[in-house]
Amino acid sequence: MSKITKILVANRGEIAVRVMRTARDLGYRTVAVYSEADAGALHVSEADQAVCIGPAAVGESYLVADKILAAAKQTGADAIHPGYGFLSENADFSKACEAEGIVFIGPRAEAIELMGSKRLSKIAMIDAGVPCIPGYQDADQSDQTLLARAEEIGFPLMVKASAGGGGRGMRLVFEHRQLAEQIRTARSEAETAFGSGELILERAVIEPRHIEIQVFADEHGNAVYLGERDCSIQRRHQKVVEEAPSPFVDPELRQRMGEAAVNAAKACSYRGAGTVEFLVDKDKNFYFLEMNTRLQVEHPVTELITGLDLVAWQLKVASGDPLPLTQDQVQLKGHAVEVRLYAEDPRNNFMPQTGQVRLWSCPERTNSPERSGIRMDHGIQTGQQVSPFYDPMIAKVIAYGDNRAEAIRRLASAVQDTQLLGMNNNKLFLQNVLRHDVFGDGEATTAFIEQHFSSDVSMDQKQPSNTTLAKAALLYFKRSKDAGQDQKFHWSRSVAQSYAYKLEFDGQSNLINLSESDDHFVISVGEPSSEQESMALQFVSLDDNRCVYIENGVRETLHFAFDNKTLYLDDGTGHFILEDVTHQPAAAAGGAGSGQIKATMDGAIVEVLVNEGDAVEAGQTLVILEAMKMEHPLKAGISGTVSAISCEAGQQVKSKQLLVSVDGEESND
Structure with missing residues (x-):
């Protein structure tokens, strides 16, 4: 021992x-x-x-x-x-x-090595009788061989990095003409992320369920499965929602998958916590996907429905103790759901975000009032920096209920009440996923985002609404007034209680007019006109990060944080970063349609794909930036000629740093 x-x-x-x-x-x-x-x-x-x-x-x-x-x-x-x-x-x-x-x-090195290779593990699982997806997993890794075998397997086809996971080095290919480029980019991404460009090919299982089995094994030959987790809702092969048990799995399927997972563990003399992942089609046929030889991100949902502490089990097994329970003693009770809160911008193709956490507040049982059934796993605090060097996951929000509907309802409410200010995040996206009818009905597959959620407001609303801008102006006004600043500096008009602000979001300026009468405000957005819509807000109270107001007779609360003239605001319609540019001169921004290609976040330059003097087309990738363990292509906003390159491969760059300049094509008119 x-x-x-x-x-x-x-x-x-x-x-x-x-x-x-x-x-x-x-x-x-x-x-x-x-x-x-x-x-x-x-x-x-x-x-x-x-x-x-x-x-x-x-x-x-x-x-x-x-x-x-x-x-x-x-x-x-x-x-x-x-x-x-x-x-x-x-x-x-x-x-x-x-x-x-x-x-x-954790497990022995031999098990890690075997299961860490999708290629070798698949061969081992075929030998162990575990159902596997038809594909190519041999040692010859030449592009010529991969292209030839892909034709034999047929399309659609999955190209996968043999090492690692998390969706990196993975591509779904629908036709032959896309294949060579997808193999190249998958291999490059895999080499960067995992140090290995080895790939496998598999026939794509369209619209499957992604269901995984938690297994545990000890040094004494005992192995058990602790039920399943349904991780079907994914974006770019990254899990968005995880729940246990699966609404799709019946007891007979659970047993068959559980026994297959235990066989997989025994086939590699496994020790400790592991997860065997399967794809399951609509007819409940399941296929081995991979085995993760570690604790999973989503392990809390298993803990909540089993009443077990999986880390405690890991420590017992590592100490040489036998497993605390036999398979017959494992009981599943209730339902649990988990989502991952990310520092990423759903409005901008989920681009990872960096910056300082201006406010972090989360509901859980230790808070007052007590929030039953809520668990928060996080490692951040107000004032902490979210850097470009690590994964953008900020926290996990988990809820338990006696049944699935209760767990989902609790989780959606807890996500809504979680406050993360300082960087754009996926909070609204998660709320809306959890409240979607298809997910609520238990019908979500891996195609859920594309089929049912691709035009959700959390991804489509590129600018704050007029109502959000009005609330922002109210916050700027109250902050200045409470600080004793002379409001005449804000373009006071002929009426002493009327003020104008110019607030910028993502390079776009918005004019907001605010009229004050005691604690009542009439606010309008845009240039004054007879058709301009105005809204009324009644101010109630304000503290460092919380404003209470009344709108249309309803008392509401919003959370915010200031950093000089920058406002970080979440009013329930998303996270917005606004700048008071009332007294700043207009300046050209290097945004869409610009010849300036700027870093979208802090990161490292992986590759510069052009030289000075090259002719480029709008939409062409000029630079590849690596941040938060992912590669991000930076593309030309206009067609023209590269006039200057201000970066090189391996260089660390800051967000909004100018990397490449393109002079636009001259008109022939």
Whole structure:
């Protein structure tokens, strides 16, 4: 039996915090590791000890095994929990821990290595009798062979990175002419993300359910499954909603899939927590997708319906104990649903966002008033920086109910009451998904977003509404008045109580006129005209981040944060960042249709695809930027000639930094 007294968590963010809390409950001491960018992160303060392991870039900190092992020795940690991501599925790291006499809280290196390769794991699963999707998973990785085998498999076709996951290095291809380019980009993305460009091909299962089985195995030959999770709602192969149990799975299917998952675990002499993922078609045929040899992001929904602490199980198994329950003793009760709150902008093709958290507030049982059935797993706090170096997931919001409808209702309400200000995020998108009839009816497949949600307001509303702009003007006015500033600086008109503001959002200026009478305000947006629509707001109260007002006889609350002249606002219609430019001269912006190609966020230049003097077309990719573990193509807004290049591959750049200039084509008229 391995004696564990102190656990180093080789991760960051919400999973590091979550592991530390269970470890502390069980009496273990904890150690955090952190990069220079994470010095003020919540997981650092949650640990008993913490060690800085290097600069912000993961390749110089969280992915450097030697630094983590040195931190374990320095602090006397005798076990390492890898969380998920980073080194959690790195067989060499597992071996290195063993060589140093440190317990790796996870499976053996051999299982990690086998299941970390989609190609090799699929071969092993075929040998173990686990149903698999027809495809190509052999060692010959030449483009010529992949193109030839793709024709044999047929279209539509999935091109997948053999290593890693999370949707990176994965492409859905519908016809032959797209294939060569999709193989190239998938291989490039896989090499960047996982250090391996090895690919597999699979026949695409159209509109399936994505259902995964939680398995656990110990050192004594015991293995069980703990029910399933339905992760069918996805965007770009990234999970959006996870729930347990699945509304699609009946007891007979659950048993068949569970037994197949246990067989998969036994086939690789598995130890600890693992997840076997399947695609399930409409006729309830299921096919092995992959096995994740670690704890999953969505493990809380399994914990809520089983009443078990999976991290506690991991620690028991790592200590050499047998599994706490047999298969017959596993009971599922109630329903749980989880969503992932991301720093990303659904209005801008879900572009990852960076910046400072200006306000973080979340409802859970520890808050007052008590919120029954709500769990928040997060690793952030107000004032913390969200950098371009890591995954943009901010938090997980999870709800439990006696039945599915109750769990969904609780979760949608909790998401709505969560406040994340400082960067655009997917909160409204999540609310609307949870309240969609197709999801509510349990009919969502992996095609849900494309078929039923592609034109949702959370993605389509590119500018704040007039009502949102009116509330923003009210906040600017009250802030100036409370600070004792002379309101005449805001273009006071002939009536002393009438003011004008010019507020900018995403490069577009909006004129807002505000008239005050006691605590009643009449506000209009746009240039004055006889047809201009006005709205009335009654001010009630305001504190640092919360404004109460009355609109159309209904008392409402909105949350906000100021940073000088910048306002971060969420009034329930989305997160908006507005700038008071009332006294600023008009300036040309490098936006859509501009010859200026600017960085969309902080990140690193992967490749510059043009040279000075090149002729380019509007929409052509000029630069590839890497941020938050994803590649982002930056495209020309106009056709013309490249006049200047201000970046190079490998360079770190800031958001809105000018990278390439294009001179537009001259008209022949």
